[in-house]
Amino acid sequence: MKGFIKLNDSTIFEGEIISKKDFGQGEVVFNTSMTGYEESITDPSYAGEILVMTYPLIGNYGVNLENLQSKRPTIKGLIVKDYCQFPSHHTSQYSLLDYLNQHEVPILSKVDTRALTKKLRIEGSMNGVITTEEDFEVPTSNENLLDSVSTKEIYRIQGNGPKIALIDLGVKKNIVNQLKSKGYDLYVFPYNSSKNDVDKVQPDLVLFSNGPGDPKKAKEAILLAKGFIGEKPLFGICLGHQIISLALGFNTVKMKFGHRGTNHPVKNLLNNKCYITSQNHGYMVEKESVKNKDVIITFINLNDHSIEGIMHKKYPIFTVQFHPEGGPGVHDTTFIFKKIKDSIYRN
Numbered sequence: 001m002k003g004f005i006k007l008n009d010s011t012i013f014e015g016e017i018i019s020k021k022d023f024g025q026g027e028v029v030f031n032t033s034m035t036g037y038e039e040s041i042t043d044p045s046y047a048g049e050i051l052v053m054t055y056p057l058i059g060n061y062g063v064n065l066e067n068l069q070s071k072r073p074t075i076k077g078l079i080v081k082d083y084c085q086f087p088s089h090h091t092s093q094y095s096l097l098d099y100l101n102q103h104e105v106p107i108l109s110k111v112d113t114r115a116l117t118k119k120l121r122i123e124g125s126m127n128g129v130i131t132t133e134e135d136f137e138v139p140t141s142n143e144n145l146l147d148s149v150s151t152k153e154i155y156r157i158q159g160n161g162p163k164i165a166l167i168d169l170g171v172k173k174n175i176v177n178q179l180k181s182k183g184y185d186l187y188v189f190p191y192n193s194s195k196n197d198v199d200k201v202q203p204d205l206v207l208f209s210n211g212p213g214d215p216k217k218a219k220e221a222i223l224l225a226k227g228f229i230g231e232k233p234l235f236g237i238c239l240g241h242q243i244i245s246l247a248l249g250f251n252t253v254k255m256k257f258g259h260r261g262t263n264h265p266v267k268n269l270l271n272n273k274c275y276i277t278s279q280n281h282g283y284m285v286e287k288e289s290v291k292n293k294d295v296i297i298t299f300i301n302l303n304d305h306s307i308e309g310i311m312h313k314k315y316p317i318f319t320v321q322f323h324p325e326g327g328p329g330v331h332d333t334t335f336i337f338k339k340i341k342d343s344i345y346r347n
């Protein structure tokens with residue numbers, strides 16, 4: 001069926017809706033990874049977004065549930081150049097189309113994704129709608145994204161190591177797996193937990209996870225992080241990094257088109273080492289706002305020099321904007337999950 005992606009400046013790109021679902025609305029963002037669509041479509045950080053894959057052939061290795069980052073797709077729609085109808089991989093359980101159909105997520109194929117990506121790079125990410133009607137008005141959404149992806153109940157994944165309170169803002173499965181593999185004793189908390197709730201388990205460290213949307217909207221989590229500054233070691237990944245930065249009094253801003261891909265180079269300013277990292281974010285900590293003399297910038301992005309991590313000199317607080325767990329992507333920075341222990345012992 002003929003379909004369109006209509007952007008909120010009224011630009012229209014034509015394609016073919018190949019899924020059962022023929023409608024989806026969200027912020028239209030692009031990802032430059034050549035592989036990793038299973039992980040990206042189920043990464044809770046993408047909640048509320050329509051994902052454009054710039055790699056032209058998508059679906060060719062099907063879907064294996066093991067690779068998913070959450071229980072269901074979190075994206076509002078997928079836009080591809082060519083959908084591969086005959087996936088082949090020895091671990092594939094479903095075709096991408098069958099999997100997205102099960103969860104009523106639309107796929108728009110045959111789109112000139114190169115032109116669409118250029119448009120988003122020049123004008124910036126914007127809201128859009130996958131629709132069969134060319135004259136459809138692009139709506140805006142006020143969905144509480146954190147509520148849609150965070151756990152509703154506290155749960156524990158027992159380990160023999162230090163106790164981590166993991167504030168689930170939409171945590172990816174690979175982050176949990178990395179922490180589990182290092183033996184941490186995990187208590188996973190809903191995004192709106194109070195300091196009292198977290199204090200009850202007497203954690204050795206509080207970890208704020210990745211997650212969707214504008215960090216400034218995560219008011220409860222910012223307040224929670226504020227309460228722990230100077231009291232407990234803190235670690236943040238992506239949204240968690242932004243939230244801890246806001247709690248420290250810094251500012252976050254929306255990026256023009258964000259970083260979404262698996263080959264983002266970052267440099268560790270403390271030892272001049274460079275790493276290739278997996279990233280997925282549309283906001284960043286504003287460099288000029290990091291004015292606290294006790295806080296240093298640890299990592300920067302080598303493409304645009306934006307902040308990729310900070311560290312507190314007095315308190316055991318450190319954060320990263322990139323995704324050290326990979327999933328999808330490189331594992332160059334998984335050593336960071338071990339480093340968490342050091343920050344606990346520095347306490």
Ligand SMILES: NC(=O)CC[C@H](N)C(=O)O
Nearest residue numbers: 210211213238239282283
């Ligand atoms: N992966 C993430 O945690 C994303 C953080 C935030 N939602 C952003 O887009 O910047």
